Amino acid sequence: MTAKRAIGRHESLADKIHRHRGVLLLISIPIVLITLVLLLMPGTSTSVSVIEEYTLKNRAGGSNSRGPKNYAVIFDAGSSGSRVHVYCFDQNLDLVPLGNELELFIQLKPGLSAYPNDPRQSANSLVSLLDKAEASVPRELRPNTPVRVGATAGLRALGHKASENILQAVRELLKDRSRLKTEANAVTVLDGTQEGSYQWVTINYLLRTLGKPYSDTVGVVDLGGGSVQMAYAISEEDAATAPKPLEGEDSYVREMYLKGRKYFLYVHSYLHYGLLAARAEILKVSEGSNNPCIVTGYDGTYKYGGKAFRAAASPSGASLDECRRVALNALKVNDSLCTHMKCTFGGVWNGGGGGGQKNMFVASFFFDRAAEAGFVDPTQPVAIVHPVDFEKAANQACNMKMGEGKTKFPRVEEDNLPYLCLDLVYQYTLLVDGFGLKPSQTITLVKKVKYGDYAVEAAWPLGSAIEAVSSP
Numbered sequence: 001m002t003a004k005r006a007i008g009r010h011e012s013l014a015d016k017i018h019r020h021r022g023v024l025l026l027i028s029i030p031i032v033l034i035t036l037v038l039l040l041m042p043g044t045s046t047s048v049s050v051i052e053e054y055t056l057k058n059r060a061g062g063s064n065s066r067g068p069k070n071y072a073v074i075f076d077a078g079s080s081g082s083r084v085h086v087y088c089f090d091q092n093l094d095l096v097p098l099g100n101e102l103e104l105f106i107q108l109k110p111g112l113s114a115y116p117n118d119p120r121q122s123a124n125s126l127v128s129l130l131d132k133a134e135a136s137v138p139r140e141l142r143p144n145t146p147v148r149v150g151a152t153a154g155l156r157a158l159g160h161k162a163s164e165n166i167l168q169a170v171r172e173l174l175k176d177r178s179r180l181k182t183e184a185n186a187v188t189v190l191d192g193t194q195e196g197s198y199q200w201v202t203i204n205y206l207l208r209t210l211g212k213p214y215s216d217t218v219g220v221v222d223l224g225g226g227s228v229q230m231a232y233a234i235s236e237e238d239a240a241t242a243p244k245p246l247e248g249e250d251s252y253v254r255e256m257y258l259k260g261r262k263y264f265l266y267v268h269s270y271l272h273y274g275l276l277a278a279r280a281e282i283l284k285v286s287e288g289s290n291n292p293c294i295v296t297g298y299d300g301t302y303k304y305g306g307k308a309f310r311a312a313a314s315p316s317g318a319s320l321d322e323c324r325r326v327a328l329n330a331l332k333v334n335d336s337l338c339t340h341m342k343c344t345f346g347g348v349w350n351g352g353g354g355g356g357q358k359n360m361f362v363a364s365f366f367f368d369r370a371a372e373a374g375f376v377d378p379t380q381p382v383a384i385v386h387p388v389d390f391e392k393a394a395n396q397a398c399n400m401k402m403g404e405g406k407t408k409f410p411r412v413e414e415d416n417l418p419y420l421c422l423d424l425v426y427q428y429t430l431l432v433d434g435f436g437l438k439p440s441q442t443i444t445l446v447k448k449v450k451y452g453d454y455a456v457e458a459a460w461p462l463g464s465a466i467e468a469v470s471s472p
C-alpha cells in the first residue's frame, strides 16, 4: 500500500508534466529566447549619457590568438608638439622592456597644426618619429603591430576641413612609408573625452588600480597647450544622475570594462583652456592694452593659433590680485549659466566628486611649470604639492621685473619668462576656482609613473595602446 502510493505519487508528477507539456513548452520558449538575446547583446548602457564602451579584458589565463609579445605604436599629435610612444605588452597585458626602457618615447616641436595650409609638410613632420618607432619593432611583427595617430586640441581648433586634409596626408604617409598595421579610424582627431579617459586608463594601469573598486582609483587632470581634461571614476548611482549633454556636446560619462570591473568614468575636456590657449584668453580680456598678468617691464606680442595678441605689462607692474581677477573673468566662473547640480566653470557639470576624485594626479603643464618655477624637482617622476604652491610661486613671479627672471627663476625657459605670473595664476585659478579643489588639498604632479623598476610617461597614448592591443 505504502509502496503503491509512493509509486502512484511518482507517476502522478510525471503524468502532470506530460499532461501540461504543451503549456510548459509555451512558457519556456520565450524564456529561452529572452535569455539568448540578453547573452548575445553587447553591453547595454544603464545611463543615457554613456557614449561608448570599450573592453580591456584581463587576459591572465585567458586564451588569445596573439603571440607572446604585442607591440603598439601611438602618435600623440599634440597642439604644441608631436610625440611617438612604442610599447610592448606580454600576454597578461603587462608592459615588457623595449631596450633599456618600458617604452620608446621621442618628441619634437612644433605640432601638426603649425602647418595649417600645407598638409603634406605637416604629415612629413612625423617622418623621423615614424622611422625610429618602426625600427624599434621586430621586423616580423610589424604587419601585426597597430599604429595610431591621435590628434588633440591643435587640430580640434583648426576646424574640420583643414584638420581632415592633414589627417589624410598622415594616412598616406603611413601607407607609403610604413608596414605597420593601420586599422580603420587609426588616424583621427581624438574627442576630448577619449583623450581624458585614455589618460585615466594610463595612470591607473601604471598604478595597478584597475580592477579595484572605483574609490581606489585616482582621478586625473591633464593640462595641455590647447585643452585641459579632467577624468575620475564615479558611482553607478552618480552616473545615472549625469545631466544629458546638449546637442553637439560630449557626454559626461563613459562606461568602461577594465580588468573584469565596470567603471563609470566622469570625463570632460575644456577646449581653449589649455595653458597656451588660456594665455590668449587672458590677453583678450585686456584687449590690446596693458595686462596685469604680464611680467613687469615686458612689452611684446603673443602668438597663438595664427593670431597675435598684445602682451604688455602695466606701468605699475604685474599684480597677483588683478591678474586673478582677469583669470577668473577668462574662466567665466561666475557669469555662465550653471544649469546642472554643481558646475566647475563654463556651465560644465562637476561630476559630483566622490571617492574617485580624492587622489588627483595632475599632469603635463602643471608639472612642467611647477618645475620651471622651482618648487618641483624635474628629475623626479612625481611631486606632492598643494594648489596654494602655485599661488605662492605666482606671488613671486608677479612681483619680479623681467631683468630679475634669470636669477629668481633659473629654470624658466626664456620664452616663458614674460608669462610666468600669468601661467601660475591661471593654474592656481583653474585648480581652485575652476575645478573647486581646496588650496590646501594634496595633489600629485606627475610626469612619469613608476612601474616596477621603470618609470613610464604619464600620457594618454598608453591608454590608447592598451585598447589597441586588447581589441579583437
Ligand SMILES: O=c1[nH]cnc2c1ncn2[C@@H]1O[C@H](COP(=O)(O)OP(=O)(O)O)[C@@H](O)[C@H]1O
Residues within 6 Å of the ligand: 076, 077, 078, 079, 080, 081, 083, 152, 153, 154, 223, 224, 225, 226, 227, 228, 274, 364, 365, 366, 368, 447, 457, 458, 459
Ligand atoms: O608623454 C608625455 N609625458 C609627459 N608630458 C607630456 C607628454 N606628452 C605631452 N606632455 C606635456 O603636454 C604639454 C603639451 O600639451 P600638448 O601639446 O599635448 O597640448 P594638447 O594636449 O592641448 O594638444 C606639455 O606640458 C608636455 O610636456
Ligand SMILES: [Ca+2]
Residues within 6 Å of the ligand: 078, 079, 152, 224, 225, 364
Ligand atoms: Ca596632450
